[in-house]
Amino acid sequence: MAEQVSSVETGTGEPNAAPSTVPAASQSRSPAPIRTEILAIELHSGEFTQGGWVRGKVPVGSVSAALDDIPLSFDSEGNFFAAFDRDAPVRMVLRASHRVGPTVELPLSISPRAWDIERVNVAKRPGGGNDEEWWAKREPEWLAIRDARAKETGAQGWRQDFIWPVAGRVSGRFGRQRIYRGEPGSYHSGIDIAPGNGAPFVAPADGVVVLARTGFSLEGGIIILDHGAGLNSAFIHLSRLAVKEGDAVEQGQLLGNVGASGRATGPHLHWSLVWKDKRLDPLLFLPPQP
Numbered sequence: 001m002a003e004q005v006s007s008v009e010t011g012t013g014e015p016n017a018a019p020s021t022v023p024a025a026s027q028s029r030s031p032a033p034i035r036t037e038i039l040a041i042e043l044h045s046g047e048f049t050q051g052g053w054v055r056g057k058v059p060v061g062s063v064s065a066a067l068d069d070i071p072l073s074f075d076s077e078g079n080f081f082a083a084f085d086r087d088a089p090v091r092m093v094l095r096a097s098h099r100v101g102p103t104v105e106l107p108l109s110i111s112p113r114a115w116d117i118e119r120v121n122v123a124k125r126p127g128g129g130n131d132e133e134w135w136a137k138r139e140p141e142w143l144a145i146r147d148a149r150a151k152e153t154g155a156q157g158w159r160q161d162f163i164w165p166v167a168g169r170v171s172g173r174f175g176r177q178r179i180y181r182g183e184p185g186s187y188h189s190g191i192d193i194a195p196g197n198g199a200p201f202v203a204p205a206d207g208v209v210v211l212a213r214t215g216f217s218l219e220g221g222i223i224i225l226d227h228g229a230g231l232n233s234a235f236i237h238l239s240r241l242a243v244k245e246g247d248a249v250e251q252g253q254l255l256g257n258v259g260a261s262g263r264a265t266g267p268h269l270h271w272s273l274v275w276k277d278k279r280l281d282p283l284l285f286l287p288p289q290p
């Protein structure tokens with residue numbers, strides 16, 4: 001009696017294992033050889049740690065895919081991007097459902113980071129004023145940022161290796177957090193680069209400008225660049241903007257100039273990277289500084 005190829009392929013069981021594309025029924029059988037490809041999720045590149053990311057491929061013919069409960073988009077060849085929040089759990093699972101084949105899973109092991117946590121014996125200050133007058137100005141800014149980050153432009157920068165927007169000393173790292181008498185403050189959501197006031201900076205990857213404004217209460221001059229697949233960059237405290245909303249920009253193209261606008265203690269470029277609502281560490285997307 002002919003042996004059936006087992007119905008559910010759940011990866012190799014080994015976290016972050018190299019892809020296996022070995023044909024399942026490679027031995028010839030008589031009378032008719034059956035040739036079935038094992039369906040598997042491939043990992044191509046990534047940083048499997050909190051604030052990191054992964055690029056890979058779901059099987060051709062997949063109808064949906066997810067990282068835990070976060071839906072993933074993928075192109076016609078199955079290529080996808082996904083990322084791991086600053087506080088992502090140690091174990092996550094990539095999953096792809098196939099049109100006719102079994103659902104495939106690939107467990108991921110996400111290494112925890114030792115975040116820079118500073119405990120201070122002072123009370124937490126309210127974050128920027130809670131009065132109605134302040135919120136009347138702030139709310140439309142907050143909505144504009146939220147809406148811009150949710151825009152899908154079809155940009156393809158998510159496929160690229162990122163470059164530094166500007167060279168300079170990293171004066172603030174991602175994830176750093178203060179705890180005020182036991183009450184956690186919000187953590188630093190990006191990296192700060194201090195190349196000097198007025199320094200020009202460029203797009204770290206291809207994208208479409210979804211927000212380009214000046215005069216925001218906290219951010220001052222702000223540019224948000226959509227890289228597609230749910231990934232976007234925000235640059236704040238700018239002194240000058242060289243692009244406008246709707247512009248498609250290429251990696252390395254001038255975006256604007258570094259400044260100290262909004263709430264900033266000195267001139268620097270604050271760059272934050274977000275995938276869906278997950279906060280990522282830009283340093284994990286970059287090579288060592290040139």
Ligand SMILES: [Zn+2]
Pocket residue numbers: 172188190191192270271
């Ligand atoms: Zn910052």
